[in-house]
Amino acid sequence: MTTALTAPVSAPFVSVPLSVQANDFRAALAAGAVAVDLRDAAQHRAHGALLGAVAVASDQALDLLGPDSPVALRAATVDAEWILVSEDGYDAEWLAWHLQARGVRGARFVVGGHRALRSRGVTGSIGSDALGLYDPR
Template identity: 40%
Template structure:
């Protein structure tokens, strides 16, 4: 079997070609009208860099099953038509994950620059880590 892509960069470019990526401010605005941020980072990264208030924690290896409404293992928040905005540390893994969600017919995008860009934009970040498959609390 031959590789479908010559490099990881080619794989990433292909994934991003099928996405509408969101700058942090735009992603934040979309959350105000019902989009949900899904944080796919492991606990140690969320503890180091913080979490986005209101985001849903779903580590990458369970993402498709937890967000697809008919998977049989979906979260209650995984309703048909729910818009998902995937976030990782710097916006690379989130592109691959969002592309996988789009390939399943889910409305998904990712945050350009990840949590680092979100924080740099002055958007809210709270200490983590929140348990997997829970929503991050809004801290005062």
């Protein structure tokens, strides 16, 4: 079956780029964006937490970060500025694209993901000296 469209399909122009380079990550946060760590618990254990980031499971990100969802976070508005971080950047890119398509103009991803951040020394890891603060007694 062939479907014919009577008008071209278009989407509104988004003036915010879809991506952020790893070297610009800190500047984006300083400008008011919120980091969203999409990595799972095993990746957090292996490579450290991204301190200051909101941790969201990637399979729940569209619902939690999209303003049209009934389970959205309070901060999930069309004006939200999310910087999505996955391990290699690919999941974050896909999610940023879908969030922008849903109207979240400030959804962006880090090119190269957490790997690129680590290579530039932006790991957010907690040192072993600080881990003792969280030991149950």
